[in-house]
Amino acid sequence: MKKLIVTGLLSCSLLLSGLIGEHKTEAASFGDTVTDIALDYIGVPYVWGGSSPSGFDCSGFTSYTYKKAGVTLPRTAADQYTKGQAVSKSNLVDGDLVFFSTYKAGASHVGIYIGDNKFVHASSNGVKVSSLSESYYTRTYIGSKRIGNTKYGWVLSEGSWYFYKNDVKQTSWIKDGNTWYYLDSNGKMKTGWLLWNNDWYYLGPSGAMLTGWIYSGSHWYFLNSDGSMAKNTTIDGYVIGSDGAWIK
Numbered sequence: 001m002k003k004l005i006v007t008g009l010l011s012c013s014l015l016l017s018g019l020i021g022e023h024k025t026e027a028a029s030f031g032d033t034v035t036d037i038a039l040d041y042i043g044v045p046y047v048w049g050g051s052s053p054s055g056f057d058c059s060g061f062t063s064y065t066y067k068k069a070g071v072t073l074p075r076t077a078a079d080q081y082t083k084g085q086a087v088s089k090s091n092l093v094d095g096d097l098v099f100f101s102t103y104k105a106g107a108s109h110v111g112i113y114i115g116d117n118k119f120v121h122a123s124s125n126g127v128k129v130s131s132l133s134e135s136y137y138t139r140t141y142i143g144s145k146r147i148g149n150t151k152y153g154w155v156l157s158e159g160s161w162y163f164y165k166n167d168v169k170q171t172s173w174i175k176d177g178n179t180w181y182y183l184d185s186n187g188k189m190k191t192g193w194l195l196w197n198n199d200w201y202y203l204g205p206s207g208a209m210l211t212g213w214i215y216s217g218s219h220w221y222f223l224n225s226d227g228s229m230a231k232n233t234t235i236d237g238y239v240i241g242s243d244g245a246w247i248k
Contacts, residue, residue, distance in 0.1 A: 030069060030148055031095025038065045038112045038120045044127045051075070058109050061122035062097060065112060071148035081107035084147035089132070092144055098132065100140040107142060161189040161207060180209040180227065200229040200244060220246040 038061075047055025051064050059080060063073040073080050081099050092098070092113045100109040111121025117132045130137060154176070155162050162183070163170045169187030173180055173196075182190045182203055189207040193200060193216070202210050202223055209227040213220055221244050222230040229244040239247045 029094070030071075031093050033069045034065055034095035034112060035114045035120075037068050038127075039114070039129075041065075041127045042120070042129070044122070046122055046124050046126050050122075056122040056127060058111065058122045061127060062110050062112060066148065069148070073147065077107045077110040080110055080147075081143070081145065084145035087144050087146050089141070089144065093146070095146075097145045097147060099142050099144065100137060101142045102140050109140070113144065162187045163189070181207045182209070201227045202229070222246070 041053060041056070041061070044053055044061075045055050046057065047060075048057055049060065050056045051060030053064075056064065059073075059075060059077040062077075062080065063075055066073045074083065077099060080097060084097070087093075087096055094113060094115050096113040098111050098113050098119050099107040100111075101107065102109045109121070111119035111130070113119045114129065118129050119132060120127065120129050123130065132138065132141065153164060155164055163174050163176070163181070169183070171183050171185055171187055173182055175181075182194055182196070182201070184190055191203045191205055191207055193202055195201075202214055202216065202221070204210050211223045211225055211227055213222055215221075220238075222235045222240060224230055230240050231244045232242050233240050241247045
């Protein structure tokens with residue numbers, strides 16, 4: 001009877017461990033992230049030299065928005081125009097920077113493209129959405145740049161999960177939220193047993209590193225709080241052998 005009770009408790013522990021970190025969301029594109037952030041500040045007043053939600057000028061708004069998305073931009077529109085990859089107006093995607101020559105020669109105004117031929121910017125009337133088709137912006141438009149338009153986070157590709165930071169596949173251990181995952185040398189998320197630095201770890205079906213009791217291959221194992229497999233010890237009154245398996 002005691003063994004049945006313990007087995008039931010261990011099964012519950014396994015189920016709970018397996019549910020932690022189960023949900024995984026594909027990464028939004030960098031451009032989507034920038035656009036979502038930028039639109040949160042519609043209505044913020046214009047302030048010359050402003051670079052915070054209490055007031056923005058045009059380049060203060062773009063630099064603040066990009067920084068929240070993880071990319072540092074130069075402070076002025078002119079300097080921002082020297083960065084990134086030039087893109088044509090017909091190839092704009094969400095998050096691209098659009099530049100205008102307004103009160104002086106060169107890039108003196110900048111906004112963030114949000115699709116449908118529209119952009120969000122800190123105008124003299126505050127942060128708002130305007131159209132590139134408006135005669136003023138058609139006349140003053142001088143070019144666009146793509147900066148940091150990269151993948152960041154989980155990406156599902158051909159049935160396998162990968163994790164990107166600034167468009168680069170990550171490898172080895174990563175921590176997403178409060179959960180650890182392991183990505184092999186090709187960036188592919190691993191599940192099941194993993195031997196790393198002479199210790200065994202177990203990664204559940206979602207890829208999350210498990211702790212506590214788990215049942216695998218007809219044996220019970222105990223994973224320490226750091227995820228490593230316990231060996232040659234006694235846990236909850238149960239003896240664990242040199243191979244990590246509970247000795248019944």
